[in-house]
Amino acid sequence: MNQSKTMEAADRRFGWFMSAPSLALLLAVILFPVFWALFTSVHDYTLIAPNFDTFTGAENYISAIQDPAFRHSLGLTAFFVAAVVLFEFLLGFIVALMLNSVERFKPIYYGILLCPLLMNPVIVGLIWRMFLHPSLGIVNYLLTVVGFEPVNWLGSTQMAIWTIIMVDIWHQVSFMIVLLLAGLSAMPKEPYEAARVDGARVYQSFFYITLPLMMPVIIVTLLIRMIFAVKTYDLIYIMTRGGPGVATDLVSYSIYRTAFVSLNVGEASAMSAILLGFILLLTVYLYRYMRSLT
Amino acid sequence: MNRLAKKIVPHIILTVFSLIILMPLVWIVRVSLTDKLTAYKIPPEIGTLGLNNYVDIFERFPFVTWFANSFIIAIVSTAIALPLATAMAYSFARLNTGGALLRLGVLASQMLPPIILVLPLFGVFLFVGLTQSRVSLIVAHLSISLPFLSWMLVSFFEGDMARLEEAARVDGASRWQAFLLVAVPVAAPGILAAGLLGFILSWNEFLFVLVLSGPGTQTLPVGLASLETHAGVEIAPLAAATVVSLLPVFALLPFLRKHLIKGLSLGALK
Numbered sequence: 001m002n003q004s005k006t007m008e009a010a011d012r013r014f015g016w017f018m019s020a021p022s023l024a025l026l027l028a029v030i031l032f033p034v035f036w037a038l039f040t041s042v043h044d045y046t047l048i049a050p051n052f053d054t055f056t057g058a059e060n061y062i063s064a065i066q067d068p069a070f071r072h073s074l075g076l077t078a079f080f081v082a083a084v085v086l087f088e089f090l091l092g093f094i095v096a097l098m099l100n101s102v103e104r105f106k107p108i109y110y111g112i113l114l115c116p117l118l119m120n121p122v123i124v125g126l127i128w129r130m131f132l133h134p135s136l137g138i139v140n141y142l143l144t145v146v147g148f149e150p151v152n153w154l155g156s157t158q159m160a161i162w163t164i165i166m167v168d169i170w171h172q173v174s175f176m177i178v179l180l181l182a183g184l185s186a187m188p189k190e191p192y193e194a195a196r197v198d199g200a201r202v203y204q205s206f207f208y209i210t211l212p213l214m215m216p217v218i219i220v221t222l223l224i225r226m227i228f229a230v231k232t233y234d235l236i237y238i239m240t241r242g243g244p245g246v247a248t249d250l251v252s253y254s255i256y257r258t259a260f261v262s263l264n265v266g267e268a269s270a271m272s273a274i275l276l277g278f279i280l281l282l283t284v285y286l287y288r289y290m291r292s293l294t
Numbered sequence: 295m296n297r298l299a300k301k302i303v304p305h306i307i308l309t310v311f312s313l314i315i316l317m318p319l320v321w322i323v324r325v326s327l328t329d330k331l332t333a334y335k336i337p338p339e340i341g342t343l344g345l346n347n348y349v350d351i352f353e354r355f356p357f358v359t360w361f362a363n364s365f366i367i368a369i370v371s372t373a374i375a376l377p378l379a380t381a382m383a384y385s386f387a388r389l390n391t392g393g394a395l396l397r398l399g400v401l402a403s404q405m406l407p408p409i410i411l412v413l414p415l416f417g418v419f420l421f422v423g424l425t426q427s428r429v430s431l432i433v434a435h436l437s438i439s440l441p442f443l444s445w446m447l448v449s450f451f452e453g454d455m456a457r458l459e460e461a462a463r464v465d466g467a468s469r470w471q472a473f474l475l476v477a478v479p480v481a482a483p484g485i486l487a488a489g490l491l492g493f494i495l496s497w498n499e500f501l502f503v504l505v506l507s508g509p510g511t512q513t514l515p516v517g518l519a520s521l522e523t524h525a526g527v528e529i530a531p532l533a534a535a536t537v538v539s540l541l542p543v544f545a546l547l548p549f550l551r552k553h554l555i556k557g558l559s560l561g562a563l564k
Contacts, residue, residue, distance in 0.1 A: 011469070014385075015389030015390070015392075016392075018389075021382075029411075029436050032418075033411045033418070095307070102305060105308075112312040112316055113312065120497075120515050123515070127318050130529050131321065136334055170318070175558060220559060221559070234515075237501075237519070269413060275407060279402075279407060282405070
């Protein structure tokens with residue numbers, strides 16, 4: 001009894017000893033910057049006068065929330081996230097189901113769809129900018145060949161956000177496919193056989209077996225993708241710089257502009273803190289869901 | 295008829311999908327091999343193919359510097375993060391250090407938008423005079439790779455590992471020996487794959503380098519982005535530069551396939 005207690009204490013000491021270096025580093029590169037941002041968000045800190053001389057309380061928060069541009073970027077980000085997650089999920093699920101149903105050429109299809117997965121968003125943005133160039137790009141050329149009007153992909157305020165969404169789908173749909181396919185191939189075979197014996201149709205076994213059994217995989221995949229979509233920055237910087245006007249001004253880019261173009265780090269920090277709140281909410285939900293699975 | 299359709303329809307959908315994924319990549323390779331004038335021709339012409347653009351980017355742009363910076367920063371930050379993350383992941387998995395709260399903290403660190411961290415880091419590096427140095431970029435990249443690796447590696451130390459270690463402990467191994475001589479070798483393939491993913495994360499990182507780098511410390515993504523504005527519409531060399539910077543990632547991909555799903559799903563799926 002006594003011995004097992006000392007063992008436990010020794011285990012605990014050893015555990016802290018092992019994680020101490022990482023924790024110290026995380027403290028320095030994550031926790032400290034986050035607190036710095038929170039501290040800055042209640043001060044009048046600009047890149048012209050980078051000091052904490054003036055405490056402003058909630059002023060930065062109030063002016064951020066009252067700023068139509070910031071509200072616009074929050075709304076736009078919500079729309080963007082909803083759109084990419086939804087389309088990537090639907091398309092990804094269809095492709096995953098198809099992949100799960102074929103044997104022949106499966107490694108080839110799979111190998112191809114892995115290509116965009118680890119590609120740098122900067123490179124994805126550059127490639128698609130060249131591809132979608134209004135007069136020199138091949139997409140508009142192909143459109144005119146088949147008799148359509150050329151499209152002003154990134155220059156039109158209505159079109160630009162949809163172009164970004166489309167490019168993001170091209171880049172990230174593989175993420176959905178790979179994870180959903182992993183879920184599908186880990187499914188038990190027995191329920192399907194039983195359903196077939198009972199005369200169930202294909203759509204019935206999809207809605208009554210596949211979907212319920214896949215739910216944990218689907219929720220985890222959607223949550224992770226959602227959090228990463230909120231962070232979208234590189235693609236915007238490369239393809240539109242938030243424009244034309246503010247048509248593609250997602251929240252990460254909006255914060256960047258406030259800090260490095262308007263030089264108002266205090267308000268940018270307040271905007272960061274608001275974004276942080278949303279991300280933490282999603283992360284806590286994801287974490288609790290992941291734990292409930294094991 | 296119906297059975298034939300059932301067999302063919304998935305292949306049609308998958309082929310169309312694969313072509314959409316491949317088309318931009320094939321096109322960029324083609325542009326990188328054409329000469330500068332042909333690259334602009336609409337309708338496209340094949341023209342004479344050659345490696346001129348690949349020579350060009352090394353001669354006219356600081357491509358070697360960008361490549362070297364990317365490489366050094368990714369290697370050093372991963373080399374620092376990997377052993378530290380391995381030790382922490384082990385303590386999470388086997389000794390439940392810090393409990394649920396600490397694990398949530400690490401997950402949240404990984405999910406933080408870089409834009410939130412980059413302002414404070416910029417302020418700090420400005421204060422200590424480290425902006426425009428590689429050190430600041432390595433430190434900044436640790437904030438991405440360390441939480442990612444710690445979180446991903448936890449699952450490699452769960453499961454059967456405990457029994458192996460207990461056997462070693464019964465035979466008289468210390469905790470330290472059990473970790474170094476049993477757990478780490480058994481988890482080695484996973485640790486290696488995680489390290490490669492960490493390398494790619496750093497290789498691809500853009501925002502930190504954009505804000506914290508100077509002319510001599512730019513990495514490939516930031517260099518490429520500046521190439522696009524400086525070189526105007528010179529798409530042929532830009533295409534060549536893009537292809538070269540994709541190569542390391544594609545070269546590593548085959549080694550990752552086994553552990554890719556674990557990495558992407560943050561350990562939730564195997």
